[in-house]
Amino acid sequence: MTTPEPAVAPLTLSFMSANYVSAALGYGAADDWGPFDEATNAAFAPLETFDERFRAVLATIAGAGFDALDLWVAHLNWRWATPDHVRLARAALDDYKLRVVSLAGNFGSTAAELDTACRLATALDVDLLGGMGDVLRTDLLGAAAVLRDHGVRFGYENHPEHHPSQVLELIGDDADVLGATIDTGWFATHGYDAVRAIGDLRDRLFYVHLKDVERPGEHVTCAHGTGCVDIEGCVDALLSLGYDGALSVEHEPYDRDPTSECVRMREALQAYLERATGGE
Numbered sequence: 676m677t678t679p680e681p682a683v684a685p686l687t688l689s690f691m692s693a694n695y696v697s698a699a700l701g702y703g704a705a706d707d708w709g710p711f712d713e714a715t716n717a718a719f720a721p722l723e724t725f726d727e728r729f730r731a732v733l734a735t736i737a738g739a740g741f742d743a744l745d746l747w748v749a750h751l752n753w754r755w756a757t758p759d760h761v762r763l764a765r766a767a768l769d770d771y772k773l774r775v776v777s778l779a780g781n782f783g784s785t786a787a788e789l790d791t792a793c794r795l796a797t798a799l800d801v802d803l804l805g806g807m808g809d810v811l812r813t814d815l816l817g818a819a820a821v822l823r824d825h826g827v828r829f830g831y832e833n834h835p836e837h838h839p840s841q842v843l844e845l846i847g848d849d850a851d852v853l854g855a856t857i858d859t860g861w862f863a864t865h866g867y868d869a870v871r872a873i874g875d876l877r878d879r880l881f882y883v884h885l886k887d888v889e890r891p892g893e894h895v896t897c898a899h900g901t902g903c904v905d906i907e908g909c910v911d912a913l914l915s916l917g918y919d920g921a922l923s924v925e926h927e928p929y930d931r932d933p934t935s936e937c938v939r940m941r942e943a944l945q946a947y948l949e950r951a952t953g954g955e
Contacts, residue, residue: 686913686948687921688941689776690736691884693747694934696927703930711929715749726763733771739938744773745805745884745923748780753792761798768799776921777805777856777882782829784809786817793825804829805856805882805923815847822852830856830881837865839875846879854879860886860925863904864894870908877916885909885944886925896926898936899943907947914951 697704700714719728729750736744748754751764768775782792782804789810796804804827810818811831822829829852836842839855839862846853855876859869873880887902889895899906910922924940926933 687743688741688944689743689745689921689923690739690741690937691745691779691923691925692732692750693779694925694927694937695732697929702932706929712749716752719750720755722757722759725760726767729764730767733767733773735934737771737773739934740941742773743776743921745777745779746775748778753795756795765799775799775801777801777803780806782806782808784813786810786814786821789818790821793821793827796827797825802827803882806832807834811845819849819852828852828854828881830854832856832858832884834861838867839872842876843879850879854881856882856884858884858886859904859909860888860896863888863891866891869904870912873909873912880918882920883913884923884925896928898926899940910947910951
């Protein structure tokens with residue numbers, strides 16, 4: 676990534692729809708991602724109820740003061756989305772005046788699966804995938820070719836990686852289409868400073884999931900400023916690099932609805948960005 680002049684306006688704040696990972700099964704019903712993920716896909720895949728469920732999610736996000744979101748694939752999955760799902764989703768997004776800035780999730784283990792994910796992205800006018808996918812391990816060259824064909828970028832999101840060097844090794848040299856989506860909370864979980872990770876990955880930085888976690892060694896998300904991630908330090912580092920993408924506001928508790936906390940996080944980030952950029 677080049678280093679342009681520092682940003683002079685607040686960055687877009689986007690709501691991560693995976694914040695509602697626990698909603699479909701019921702808050703507190705489990706303490707592991709897998710059952711919640713499966714329940715969400717099962718709830719949203721049937722076309723006859725998709726519109727109502729999808730609109731309910733969008734209504735809550737818009738009501739929380741966001742005009743952009745990162746669309747978690749369990750809410751609209753490239754594995755099961757039909758043209759009718761996409762048509763309904765686009766109409767709902769227009770009605771709620773919400774813009775999708777990235778698809779979030781897992782994008783498969785083969786170039787063919789990645790191709791399907793890219794087709795969904797382009798159908799939603801989205802040019803960024805922010806998440807994971809074993810395709811980068813099994814067919815890196817094929818992945819890059821698919822992404823170029825669709826005009827889509829893939830920012831790999833660190834989860835198991837303990838160090839930015841592992842991310843760089845995984846995404847290879849195709850910097851036009853393969854980069855990093857930094858999850859600040861996962862770096863902190865592994866005991867690596869998220870501010871430092873931003874600097875380490877600055878030349879390949881596509882996107883940022885701004886997440887706080889309670890303590891290293893565990894991945895328990897919490898409201899910004901209540902855990903171990905230096906959220907303001909991360910924002911300062913991004914501004915100093917001239918980062919001009921969106922910032923994904925991410926907080927995925929299993930035991931409660933995070934909406935009110937996300938509202939406070941958005942308000943605090945907006946206030947900090949306005950101060951940091953001179954209110955322009």
